[in-house]
Amino acid sequence: MNEPLRNLIAAVAAVAEGWPDVAVEGAAGSSLVALNDALGRVRRLTDGLHAQVAAEIARQSRPELGPDGLAKTQGYRNPTALIAATTGSTNGEAARLVQVGEATAPRLLLSGERAPARHPHVACAVDAGRIGAPAAAAIIGMLDRVVLRAGREATEAAERTLVEQAPGLSADQLAKLIARAEAWLDPDGVEPREDELRSQRYLHIREERNGMTSLSAMLDPEHAAPVRAALEALVSADLRAPRVAEAPGSEPSRPSIPKLQADALARLCAHALGCDHTDLPLEGATVVVRVTLDDLAQGTGSATIDGMTQPVSIGTVRRMAAGGSVIPCVLGGKSEILDWGRRKRLFTKAQKFALIERDGGCAACGAPPGMTRVHHIRWWLRDSGTTDLSNGVLLCDSCHHRVHDNGYEIRIDGTGVDADVWLIPPPWVDSTRTPRRGARKRFDFVPA
Known part of the structure; x- marks a missing residue:
């Protein structure tokens, strides 16, 4: 043996x-x-x-x-x-x-x-x-x-x-x-x-059919270290904080660690978007929640968030507003000029907010506003185009190249945020060149 x-x-x-x-x-x-x-x-x-x-x-x-x-x-x-x-x-x-x-x-x-x-x-x-x-x-x-x-x-x-x-x-x-x-x-x-x-790192963001957003990520040590440190610090602070009962007479409860980590991630991103002192390229990366004043005041109806498919309740909008995540968009407020003519080549932040309100994101494919830039419909150099709202459109990089390189034209009917945006294909794509609706109105649901 x-x-x-x-x-x-x-x-x-x-x-x-x-x-x-x-x-x-x-x-x-x-x-x-x-x-x-x-x-x-x-x-x-x-x-x-x-x-x-x-x-x-x-x-x-x-x-x-x-x-x-x-x-x-x-x-x-x-x-x-x-x-x-x-x-x-x-x-x-x-x-x-x-x-x-x-x-x-x-x-x-x-x-x-x-x-x-x-x-x-x-x-x-x-x-x-x-x-x-x-x-x-x-x-x-x-x-x-x-x-x-x-x-x-x-x-x-x-x-x-x-x-x-x-x-x-x-x-x-x-x-x-x-x-x-x-x-x-x-x-x-x-x-x-x-x-x-490092070459294998990724973060997948997918919106589920029920309105939840799924995040799946793999991070190398260099990128994971600050993420873990920040999330763990916030979660630790939440765990140390005294628990509060949700209703009178009930026992205080605390969310699970995964829920606390999800809350911490949301707080970090909200802080970054609202911080005026940051070197991150977050220009224009603003959470825009669209709701009518009557619905917000009366607590009826629903609202939409730019970049998200599923509508949200008025209760969610009110919580976001209370937390400072919703910024009222008053176009032209504080004496900001929305039409610059030929005095400025680049569109201002106020102008982009106005175009976000009109286009909702990429006017061609519907990509979220954070993935878009403002482009001149009539080119600045070639066509002496002006830096005005009527000559601006939000496009992601891919659609920008498709519009300029493949012969598409863009037409704006009307003025202001209610204007209609149309994409006109070249004759080799559509011999009749029938205009195709673009921007927000392509996806908005307006019952008859």
């Missing part, structure tokens, strides 16, 4: 002996902790023994044996499929067992002599039940990645240290330790890994 099997039998016997006489639910805390520790050791020892079995199954199922391999004679495509099916695990977990078994089993040289395991320190820890297969696989995977660059001596020293520190660490804690060990072994590889992570 080999040493790992003897260790496992002894551990199982210890668990049986230490099992509480009473039901688990009524056992003393100290007994439960001791029993949990013993069961953890049994599990780790089982993992070690199972890894040896998995490696031997893989050896007897190697491809060169063809249909005579063990896995195929049992009706499985490969050894991982056999192990996964017979243990009820996944192919990934089965492959991990094979990886650990092959890395910790003594090697058989071509001369017939037996050599130590490829990772002897991990092998000793697994056999003794100090670490399990998941921890062993994580350590082995990292060491195999860097051994060519770091050298055998350095990786062996790192293996010894990791095996000593791994017992008692959770999988997440061990992953942090392994990442720092990898940076020590291969410092030149840190920057390329960062570049790869």
Whole structure:
């Protein structure tokens, strides 16, 4: 009987002996902790023994044996499929067992002599039940990645240290330790890994059919650090704040951590939009909520938010207004001039607000106002176009190129924010050149 099997039998016997006489639910805390520790050791020892079995199954199922391999004679495509099916695990977990078994089993040289395991320190820890297969696989995977660059001596020293520190660490804690060990072994590889992570960052924003907005993001450490720090600071402040009952006589409640994080993100963005002292390019990035004065005063009807599909209730509008997120748009107020003629080439902020009110976003595709810029319909240089509302239109970059490069024309009928915007296609797109409605009125729902 080999040493790992003897260790496992002894551990199982210890668990049986230490099992509480009473039901688990009524056992003393100290007994439960001791029993949990013993069961953890049994599990780790089982993992070690199972890894040896998995490696031997893989050896007897190697491809060169063809249909005579063990896995195929049992009706499985490969050894991982056999192990996964017979243990009820996944192919990934089965492959991990094979990886650990092959890395910790003594090697058989071509001369017939037996050599130590490829990772002897991990092998000793697994056999003794100090670490399990998941921890062993994580350590082995990292060491195999860097051994060519770091050298055998350095990786062996790192293996010894990791095996000593791994017992008692959770999988997440061990992953942090392994990442720092990898940076020590291969410092030149840190920057390329960062570049790869940076190239994979993303943030998807999608509006759901029920009106909720879904955010899905992956951030590299550089971009994630300020996001996490800011959100955690706000959430921590919320957790420290005294709880207030929602109704008289009810118990004070507090939202869950995910809800607090969502609230913190919204507060950060609202602060950035309302801050006058920022170097962020947030020019024109204003939340515009459209509601009639009568509906707002009487609490009837609904409202719309630029860039959002679903209408919102008057209650939501009032909360946003109370928080300062809604800014009344008084066109031409404070003596601001909305028509500059030829005195200015660039449209002013007040003019863009007026055009946002008229166009609602990109006049062609409906993209949110924050993704648009004001463009001259009659070009400033070529056509001596004026910087007036009647000569301005909101377009995203894509539609701007389509209008100017593909021969589309834009016509404005009327004046002010109630004017109609029409896009006229070139004859090779539509021989009749029938105008197509653009801007806000293309999407507004006005019942007859």
